[in-house]
Amino acid sequence: MADVVVFAPSPLLTVTLEDEAGSADIHVHAGGQGVWQARMLRTLGRDVAICAALIGETGRAVRHLLEDEGIEVHAVERAGHGAAYVHDRRAGQREPVAELPGDALTRHDLDELYAVVLREAMNARVVLLSGPATDGVLPDDVYRRLAADLAAAGIPVVADLAGTRLAAALAGGVHVAKVSQDELVDAGAVTGTSVPELVAAARRLRQAGAHNVVVTRSDRPALLVEAGSTHAVRVPAMEEVDVRGAGDSFTAALVAALADGEPLHDAVRIGVAAGALNVTRHGLGTGDAEAIRRLREHVELVPLDDDEAEMVTLDELASRTEVDRP
Template sequence: MSDVTIFAPSPTLTVTVEDHPSGSEIHVHAGGQGVWQARMLLRLGVDVTMCSVLTGETGRVLRHLLEDEGISVVGVEREGRGSAYVHDRREGHRAEIAEDDGEPIGRHDLDELYGVTLKTGLRSGLVILSGPVGEEVLPADTYRRLASDLREGGARVIVDLAGERLDAAVEGGVDVLKVSHEELKDDGRIDEASGRSIMRAMRELHHAGAGTVIVTRASEPLLLLDAEGFLEVSAPQLEVKDTRGAGDSLTAGVAADMADGATAREAVTLGAAAGALNVTRHGLGTGDPDTIDRLRERVTVRELADELSADAEQPVTGRVSPDGLAALAEPDAATDAGDGADGDAEGGRT
């Protein structure tokens, strides 16, 4: 039995051409949100099972690539066009040569995928619901049904989604929701990137059905809201090589610590460290676990006042170790005056 199950409906076959002194190098990998999350979970010592539809030639290649990485695959196989892309990075930037989101998942295949996800997810007890590449791959309501049924069966559910899929999952009920402030803006939940506006949107999502809400803010500290209140979490600023996949590494870090018994409030520091390291690499969802543990020691946490709450308290400021996170919730914890949600502390690029 795996520690974590990932619902990854349509993983992507990626072909990338890189420059090399001896000539062009061609790299073939499995990719997509669920794959990047699985890859980081493996780095952190967590067993992972991916539930996916594997389509046509690309699907057959993807199964081998995923299993070679150590990811268990429960795949629904079908014929047709699967998700894939070819990118050229020989000039130092990504140039798209060809890209295909793949064909929508049919009703019978979706029923089978739904069934194996429930079976595997209820066994592991912790499930990440990740999104497909294209908007038309599967109905958004699938996420509502899955979230509701998994939690009804006793599993915890983590989602990293946006748009209609986010709305559907929250309606079903989730334990942890991770979203970026850009996605909140694109979805019309905020009209500006101010701390106050983001906190208001987080509060609405929390009341709608998300137990813990985590919002990443590019280079600014991320924000967390749960039943105990708001936290601001700042990770070390490292030199950026590629920001893609940093948010998925953060989600994986949170899931890894939760699989080991931590609460989301405690686990967010591991997620922040994993996301901070990922930006230093071209490999998405990769990073040395010892380095991530070291970076976690440099993550700072402070409690923020909820300015719209009548019983809001002043923020707690200063560095807090992972072992000391629980103390933030104590009613007699020491508090200092702070700047609130719009403070200028620096955070990881997640």
């Protein structure tokens, strides 16, 4: 029985053409935000279940691929067209060959999927709400309802969402909201990416329904905003191979630690370590569990008081050496 449940409404089938010593090679995987997060959770030793809608031939393939990775699958299945893509990376950069958004979920699909999530969540330690592969798959209000119902049952919810989906989940109430600075910019929540602006935006997210907020900032220190405290989270910079999936690895590792009963600060540390190491690899949501745990020891939480959160610059933050280790 899984101790982490991932709501991944529409996983996708990924087909990638690679160059292997001058010859073409084809890699076929299950993908999408929730899948990449579940993969990292498995890497860190958690028992994971994905609740999803699996549609058509691609959906059947996704089920088998997930189960081969040791991930429980609880799905609503029906005929139709599931989400998928074919990318060509033989020249070193991803070139889309074909991308299919997949069918939107019907009201009947949503009713069934909602029941599946609630059923599996009742025995989980943490539930992770992730986004669909494409827009238009399901209404945002599903996230509000899930967050509210799970919170009422006393189950911690972590939301890794953006824009209107995040707003919906916050209206239901979540334990942790993770959002990137780029997502805040895209949503119009901030006009710049200075520390004061991002801290102010995170505090507004707390007022909207998140107990705690983490703002990731690519290769710059993440920000953790809690009730009455703000921290910058620093990790040694890694040489980048592929930045995609770093945020999902961060969230997955954070959830893994929370499911193991670790305090939030320790959970954030291992999340930052997982995200930092993910950029050194081609595989999304992949990593070495022991390397992640060792890098966590080099992650620093730098406390910012209210005045500092309003005034600190990036250069000043980079020069800080004080470390908070609860």
